[in-house]
Amino acid sequence: MKQIDIRVLVIDDEKDFANTLAQRLKLRNLKVNTAYDGEEALIKLKGEEQDVVVLDLRMPGMHGMEVLQEIKKTYPNIQVIVLTGHGTDKDEEEVKKLGGFGFLNKPADIDTLEYKIKAAFKEKVDRTLSANTFADNNQ
Amino acid sequence: MENKGERDLRLLQLRFIGKILAGFTHESKNYIAIVKESAGLIGDMIQLGEKAGDGSQAYLEIIHSIEEQIEKATDLFRHLNRFSHRMDTELCTFNVNETLEELIALLTRVARQKKIKLEKDFQQDIPSINNNPSLLQLLVFHFLEEQFTRLDKDSSLMLKTSLSNGSVIVQIIAKGNYLEAESEKGLSNNEIDDYIIDQLRGIIVKDNDLISISLPVSLS
Numbered sequence: 001m002k003q004i005d006i007r008v009l010v011i012d013d014e015k016d017f018a019n020t021l022a023q024r025l026k027l028r029n030l031k032v033n034t035a036y037d038g039e040e041a042l043i044k045l046k047g048e049e050q051d052v053v054v055l056d057l058r059m060p061g062m063h064g065m066e067v068l069q070e071i072k073k074t075y076p077n078i079q080v081i082v083l084t085g086h087g088t089d090k091d092e093e094e095v096k097k098l099g100g101f102g103f104l105n106k107p108a109d110i111d112t113l114e115y116k117i118k119a120a121f122k123e124k125v126d127r128t129l130s131a132n133t134f135a136d137n138n139q
Numbered sequence: 140m141e142n143k144g145e146r147d148l149r150l151l152q153l154r155f156i157g158k159i160l161a162g163f164t165h166e167s168k169n170y171i172a173i174v175k176e177s178a179g180l181i182g183d184m185i186q187l188g189e190k191a192g193d194g195s196q197a198y199l200e201i202i203h204s205i206e207e208q209i210e211k212a213t214d215l216f217r218h219l220n221r222f223s224h225r226m227d228t229e230l231c232t233f234n235v236n237e238t239l240e241e242l243i244a245l246l247t248r249v250a251r252q253k254k255i256k257l258e259k260d261f262q263q264d265i266p267s268i269n270n271n272p273s274l275l276q277l278l279v280f281h282f283l284e285e286q287f288t289r290l291d292k293d294s295s296l297m298l299k300t301s302l303s304n305g306s307v308i309v310q311i312i313a314k315g316n317y318l319e320a321e322s323e324k325g326l327s328n329n330e331i332d333d334y335i336i337d338q339l340r341g342i343i344v345k346d347n348d349l350i351s352i353s354l355p356v357s358l359s
Contacts, residue, residue, distance in 0.1 A: 014169050014173065016173045016204060016207075017169065017172055017176060020173060020176040020177050020180055020201075020204070021176050023180055024176060024179055024180050024183055027183045027184070027187055058165070058252065059252075060251055060252050060253070060254045061254055061292060085165065085169060085172060086165055086168070106168065106169075106172045107171065107172040107175040107176065110176075110179055110183075
């Protein structure tokens, strides 16, 4: 059976961190891209569809919350996991309110992150399926 | 009882230290996160040995990256340590360039977050001065902080030092555009700046893009 590629976009202004994390996720058979700020991420999302986004909060230029808001507005099915070094309880609450899938603190355990990414992908597939079923039933 | 000037000074000092510590812990946590992921990557590659193939070059690159992060962290620790010890004595003989270098290192992250470049242009042969280094850092920080909030992204702030008529001059030069709401306002006139410059027995001249602090080489 053909394995489905899970497409992940890692957004973090710390290039070394983003690249190393991307390498680790690739070794776990995920298809990973990186972006080093919010603006670059939104351009990449326009060019190539993604399933899950792993997003830092405090970045130069666009704050992670703005990026999350923009992603959920334009691509509601993409699931966003916030991975931040300095998140507060208030941030976590805000992420939930904006439709984020998960909230992890840096440095996160790689197995936990992989598990969350797969759960987020499943959520995306389920939502897409139910949206399609709804559309079919209304035709 | 403390007078208003002293009370405002203490509050500003606390905010200053808080800001420096927040930037320091943020940066340190990032270095640690990169080291952790790099070590994890080596572990992954060993576990998945067959898939990774002959990875000795890749291992060396990761080890190099870990060393680089540790060096950066060590540098930051050194700057914070020196910054903390500046407060040990009120008066001492110090090199202004080193004091400002330290401030730049500790505020680089704040500047990066605002997409503002912090630059330096130091005259290398300026004499050491006898004054209060911690208070000078506080004054420069206060001006930088105000300019951080006024300037638009992709601007720059330069710290320049020189010697003129027997005084050491520190200039904060802004280049770039101001945010729309800030462009009309100009720099604020804070009593606390006057209070600090009195303590330093110096002179401040403020223009929109240029703040010039003149300090005597010796207070005696």
